[in-house]
Amino acid sequence: GENVEQHPSTLSVQEGDSAVIKCTYSDSASNYFPWYKQELGKRPQLIIDIRSNVGEKKDQRIAVTLNKTAKHFSLHITETQPEDSAVYFCAAIRSNMLTFGGGTRLMVKP
Amino acid sequence: DARVTQTPRHKVTEMGQEVTMRCQPILGHNTVFWYRQTMMQGLELLAYFRNRAPLDDSGMPKDRFSAEMPDATLATLKIQPSEPRDSAVYFCASGLWGGLDEQYFGPGTRLTVT
Numbered sequence: 001g002e003n004v005e006q007h008p009s010t011l012s013v014q015e016g017d018s019a020v021i022k023c024t025y026s027d028s029a030s031n032y033f034p035w036y037k038q039e040l041g042k043r044p045q046l047i048i049d050i051r052s053n054v055g056e057k058k059d060q061r062i063a064v065t066l067n068k069t070a071k072h073f074s075l076h077i078t079e080t081q082p083e084d085s086a087v088y089f090c091a092a093i094r095s096n097m098l099t100f101g102g103g104t105r106l107m108v109k110p
Numbered sequence: 111d112a113r114v115t116q117t118p119r120h121k122v123t124e125m126g127q128e129v130t131m132r133c134q135p136i137l138g139h140n141t142v143f144w145y146r147q148t149m150m151q152g153l154e155l156l157a158y159f160r161n162r163a164p165l166d167d168s169g170m171p172k173d174r175f176s177a178e179m180p181d182a183t184l185a186t187l188k189i190q191p192s193e194p195r196d197s198a199v200y201f202c203a204s205g206l207w208g209g210l211d212e213q214y215f216g217p218g219t220r221l222t223v224t
Contacts, residue, residue, distance in 0.1 A: 034212065043201065043215040044153070089153060097166070098143070098213060100153040 002027040004092050006101025013080050014109055021104045023090035024072040030092040033066060033073050038087045038103075047088075048075070080108045112136045114204050114216035122222045128190040131219045133202030134183055142185045143213060144170075144177055145201040153201075159185065160207050192223045 003026040013019050025033075031052040036044035050057045050064045050073065057064050061080075066073040077084055085108045090101040115134045123129055135142050143158040157167035162179040170177065174193070179185045189196055199220050203213040 036215075043217050045215070046212055049212065097158075098155065102152050 002099040004099050004101040010105045012107045019077045021075045023101045025092040030094040032093040036089045116216035120220045126191045129192045131187045133185040135204030139204035141205045141207045143203040146198045148198045194223045197223050
C-alpha cells in the first residue's frame, strides 16, 4: 500500500517568515495530493490540492509543488500569520484511497 | 453550505459498553470514510464505502468494530465491547467517487472509554 512520510513533525517560525513542509510518497500510481489544515479540536479542512499532471499550484499565500519523478511534494506558506498555527497533513490518493502523512505542527510566533 | 454531520460529538463510556457513532454524509456523495485520530497513530483509515457497499475495512479491528451504511444518508461505526485503547477522535468523511477526490470531514466524535 501507499506510505506517506511528512517532515518536519514540528515547525516554529516568526510571523512574516515562510514555512515549508515536505512529504514523500511511495506509490507512483497516486495521482492526487491534498493538504489539510487542522486547528485544535476541529476537523481537517482542505486548504490546497494538486493533481499529478501539474507541477505547481498557488493560492494567495499558499503554494504546493509536486515532483512526480522523485515522488515528493511540498507545502509553502509565505508571510505566515498567527492564524496559520495548526497541524498540517499531507495526503496521497490512489483510487479514492487517501493515505495521510504524520502531520506537522506549525507554530507561528507573533 | 453542505457539511458532513456526526453524532454524538462527545461520548464517555465504560469499558465493555457498546458505542455507536453516526455520520450523515453530504447529500449526493457516494463514498464515505471512517478515520480514527490519536496522538500516537495520527489519522488512520478504518473503513470506506462506495455506493453503500463496503470496499475496504482492513484498517478496522474486526473482532469489535463494525461499520455499516443502512441507507445513503447514514453511516454507522460500532464498537462492541469498547476498550480504553479505543479512546480517540473518530472522523467521518464523504466524497464523490470519480469526482474531484476531495474528502469533506465531519466534526468528529471524541470517544473516551474509561
